[in-house]
Amino acid sequence: MTDYGIKISRPGYDVKTATPPQLSFSSKYGTLKIQARGNGTVNSASGGGLATIAHGLEYVPAFLVHVDPGQTGSYCIAPYGVNSTPLIYAYADSTNLYIKAVANVVETTYYNASDTNMWRAYDGGFSGNGGFAIGKTDVKINGALRFENIAVAQGTTITDAVLGVYVGEKGAGTGDMTYFTFGIDEDNTANFSSDPLGRNKTTANHGGSAALTGAGGFQNFNVTNESNEIFARGSWSSGNAIGYIFNAGDDCPAQVYIYDDNTGTTTNSKLSITTTTATVANYKYTVFLNQIE
């Protein structure tokens, strides 16, 4: 060290021989100097999820932001995230300190791998589980799919639900398939050991036409509204099973259909549910006099 200046050792340490960690102060070193502190709440669903705090320093200061994401009185240093996805973060410029909260968007996929979770019925002909089909051969085909252990709490409004039907076989006809989708309006629909097509249907439905994906791909159907109607049922609870009924349109062209025969472990029809949960957190910030830029 230089032979001028001031240094003060911590109790128990000889100032002449103390190492830097053993000093409480040395004029050789800078210090972190607090300029301002404050607190507030940030909510991803309000005001763009952004808290803006003017610091008045006209340069970019060093800062620390502590956040309490559970609003339990326990604070960590930002950023805060879940599964390495940042939900609360902080940055500063020469005017402001910013604290931003973003909603927690989680997509969960459920797979249909059981014969008794699939049903197809050919008008006037075969019906049974072990496979799913929708569309028309020479006759209309109706079907149903069921998914188990759905981890959505009662009353939750999900952002999105997409049912991806694996196309094991595609009909050779031309034109778009016409169809309707409904949810099975039950708290915890049973498996398809018997015909499910007569079960109560949700009011919410989708109807329309779709250009079909080729064999080996997935044909996607939006079932968000149907799913939300089921999750809103008073006796729905997380972990229950959910089901969907597909009806072919009367005007569906012949030989326009898709079929999933439930073979293979990587080609199961799937239900992808996206939930969006607002991030709300208390924060406490510290702005230092120390200049970044």
Place this chain on the structure above:
Amino acid sequence: MANYGIKVSDVGYDVLTAEDKNLSLKTGLSLLNVFSQGTETGTGGAVTVGHSLGYEPQFLVWIDENSGIKDGGTGLATGMDTFGTAFVDDADLNIYAANGDNIQYYIFYEPLTTGTAPTITPTNDYGIIITKDGYDVASANILQQTFNSEKNSIKIALSGTDSDTVNTTKNFLIVHGLSSNPGYLIYFEVDNSGKWWSENETDTLSGKNVTLSSWTTNTHLVANAVSDSSCTVGIKYYIFADPAI
């Protein structure tokens, strides 16, 4: 400034003209005076360090996630991961680290926010005490003091900047010249935007999706920048004389 008191400038600055940001000590400033510091070992769950301050104090925690490797990476604990996280409340500092990870913590007297905090009476009747503005040195409690020679304070050994092009990933290597893994704070900026982020953040404003993680070894501060596309990343670092491990 008043014509009494004490001030000490940072190296390279004239004490007579230095702004407050370039002073290491001045009557009235709020420094981070250490209430307690120590080391712990991760358990795979929460390691609890009681502080009994009755308010949420400022803190810094560094965690060495390369267990058993003396000069392994030591990063600042933020809220980003299940392990490598530290939370403070009005009674405890809870640190979440993998089993065997080395932990260094500093708990400061200064609370996270101003407001009423209990009186904490210093115990020393010797040494140097400098109070904040408006407080009698004979009666000031620890939170009313700028400096107390009985207490450690976080000391900035060196600070600086660096900048470089990052195509997908780049390590900034800063030689610190200290005898052990030092504590540090680091901030980064993308494409000279004027917006500075702290470590473990992802810059979501530039469109380049830049994330900076960092750690110290016994020779370097390492800052790893990862981006989706080519950009300029600037860093500002403070390396402390106080160890992270």
